[in-house]
Amino acid sequence: MNPVDKRRRDFLGQAAVAAGAMIAPGVFLYDYAKAAAPATPPAGPPATSGPVSAKVRWGMLIDTTKCASGCRECVDACNRENGLPGTTRPTDSQWIRKVDLKDLRSGATLSAPVMCQHCAEPPCVDVCPTGASFKRADGIVLVDRHTCIGCRYCMMACPYKARSFVHEPTTGQKTEVPRGKGCVEACTLCVQRVDRGGRPACAESCEAAGHGAILFGDLNDPQSEISKRIRSVATTQLRADLRTDNGVRYQGL
Amino acid sequence: MAAFRLAARAAAALLAAALALAAGPVAVAAGPKLDAPRSGPCVEDPKLMRRSHMEFLKHDRDDTVRRGVRPAKHSLAGCVSCHASRADDSVLGSDTHFCQGCHVYAAVKLDCFECHTPKARPAAVASAAGEPLR
C-alpha cells in the first residue's frame, strides 16, 4: 500500500470512529482515544522496533578453533527457537548445520556451523522472480513467505546450500516463527530476537555451552566487538571468489 | 481468480454493509456467533475492523517482514492473542472460533494459518508482542 493510500485509510478509519463517537456514549470516546494512539501495542512489553536502518549491518564471526566437533548446541538451539523438527532427512529443513572438515593436505580436522551467510550481494535475491527473497536494510537476507511461489531458483543460486524447501505440511509452529509447506526458508539471523535487541539463538547457546565460537554484532560499527575482532585476526568468507560479501565470517579456516 | 476475488469482495462489502446498517448487537445476532475477545479494545474500531482487517494485516505484514517493525499495530499474532477462544486458545477449529466462524459465514478461504499458528501463546496470552528477552 502506498503512503497516500495509507493516509487515506487512516483518515477513513478515524472518520468512521469519530462519527461513531459523536452519537455514542462516553465509552466510545475512550475507545477512540486508544485506537487513534500511535502504533503502540494494545498490551505487552514496551519494546518496539523498526523500521530497520542501513546504519547497521548484522553479521557473525565464527571461530572454528573454538567450535567443538560433535557439539550440536547451536543446531539444537536454532531448532528450538524456530520450531523446526530437527529431523535430518534430505527433505527436512536445516537452517544451520555442523560441517565436519578435513584438510586435504595436512589431514587436520575441524568443524564449523554453516547457515545463510547473509551476503551483501545475495545471488538468491538476484534470481528470485517475485522479489520474495530480499535483503533487509540491516543486511539480513530473508524470504518473504507471502510472495514466495516455491520455484526454488534461489536454492539453485545459493553458493552455500543454505536454504531449505518445506516439503511437507507443518504443525506446531512458534508464534514468532511462522513457516509452512511450499515455500523456501533459511536462517533469519533470528530477526524476531535481533529486532528486540537480542542476538541469534545459536550465538547465545554457543556461549552458554562455554565455547563462544559464534560472535554476533554490527559490522558497520567500528567499535563493536565483532568489528574489532575482524580487524585484529585473519578471517575468511566462504566462496570469497564469488564476491558476495558475506555477513558471516570465519576464523581459522 | 480475479473474478473470484471480485465476488468475494462484493460479498464482503454486502456483509459489511449489513453489519454496519443494523445496530451493533442485532447485527451480531444476524451474523455468525463468535468467541468473545479475551481483552480489548480492538486495535481499530470493530466496525472498521470488520471491513478492513485484511488491508491492515497485509500492510503491517510488509512493515514487519520487510522493515522489521514489530510489533506492528495490526499484528496477526496480536489478533490471535486477543481473539483466540478461551476454551482451546485457538482462532480456528469450529464455526464459533473467531477467524474461522466469520470466514465460513462469508465464504472466504485463508491460507495464513498454514504457517501462522492459530493458537494464542499460552503464557503471554494478552501480549501482542514477543517473549521477553533473555
Place this chain on the structure above:
Amino acid sequence: MATSSASQARLAWSLLAAGGAVVAVALGAAHYMEVHGHVVTGMNNQVVWGLPHVFAIFLIVAASGALNVASIGSVFGEKAYKPFAPLSVLLTVALLAGGLMVLVLDLGRPERLVVAATHYNFRSIFAWNMILYNGLFALCAVYLWTLAERRFAAAAKPAGLAAFAWRIILTTGTGSIFGFLVARQAYASGVIAPLFIALSLAWGLAVFQLAQAGFARLSGSAMDAALQARVRRLLGIFLVAALYFVVVHHLTNLYWARQAALERFLLVDGAPYPAVFWLGYVVAGTVVPVALVFHPKLAGPRATNAAAALAVLGALAFLYVFIIGGQAFPLEIFPGYEASSSFGDGRVDRYSPSLPELLLGLGGLAAAFVIALAGARALPILPRDEGPVAPAPKPAA
C-alpha cells in the same frame, strides 16, 4: 486421400481423448503433490529441480526450435517451407504451453501464480523469462493470423522476423537460467546459451517432423519428397551442431582443474548419469539418428521419423544428466577440504524420481499434443487442408 474423412475424424477424437486423459492424470498427480508437499517426489534440498523440470525445459526449448520451419519459410524466403509455417507456429504455442503447465504445477505454491504475475524482480532472469514466454505467445498469435489471412500477407514477414528474433532471445534466456548460476559448477558458463539454441533447433525440428508425419496420416496430405529430404538433412545438421556445443561445454569444464571431479562424475563414474549421457544422449539420441538421417540406404520417411523420435528421447536423457546430475554432485563450499554433514555436504545425492512427478512431466507432453491436435483441427493450419471452414457434415464422434 485413402481414408475417409469420417474415420479420420474418429481417430482424431480418440487421440484427443487419450491425450486429455493423460493430462487429467497429470493434474491429479500435481494435486497430490500439492496436498502432500514435495516429499512425495524424489526432489529434496539438494536436487531441488527434478523430473518435472526435465520435461518442462525440454518442452520450452523445443517450442522455440519448432518455430524453425516458419522462420525458414517467411524470414529466409524459402518458399517450399511456407505451407508448413502455420503448423510450425502452432507447435511452438502447444509445446510452450505444455512446458509452462509443468513448471507452474511443480511450484511449491502454484495457487500464488497471481503473485508471480504481479510481482516482478527485474534482476531475475526467471522473471524475464516469464515476460519472454508470454511475449512469444502473443507474437505467435499475431504471426499465425498474418499467415492465415490473405489480407495481411504483407505483414507475415515482419511478424515472422519478430517471432524469430524473440525466440532466439527466449532460448538465450532459458539457457541463462542455468548459465547465470555462478555458484554452481555444473552450470556457470557462457556456453550454455548458444548450446541451448543449438539444442532447440534440433529438438524443435524433431518434434516438427513427428507432428508433420502424424498430421499427414490424419489429413492425408503428405510433405513432398524433396522437402522431406531437406528437413531430414537439416535435422542431422542440427543434431551434430548441438553435440558440438555439448562437447565444447564439457571440454571447458575439463580444462579447469576445479571441475575435473564433477566431469568425472557426470561422464565416468557417477552412476546412473554417465550411462544416461553416453547411451541415452550420445548414442541413441545423436549418433543413431544422425546415421539414420544421412545413410543413403536408410533414407526414407520411416528412418526420418525414427531419427526424430530418438532425438526426443536423447533430449530427455541429456536434460536428465544436465539438470539432475548437475545438482546431485555436491557443491564445493570449502575448497581444499573434505566436507561432511547432516545436510549432504560432500556427498552425492541419490535422487530417484517418483511416479507423481513422472506423470506430471508426461502430462506436459500430452498437453502439448492435445493443443496441437485440437489447434490443427480447429484452425486452417495444415497445408491443403480445407479445415472446418467448409460446411462439412459433423462427424459422429
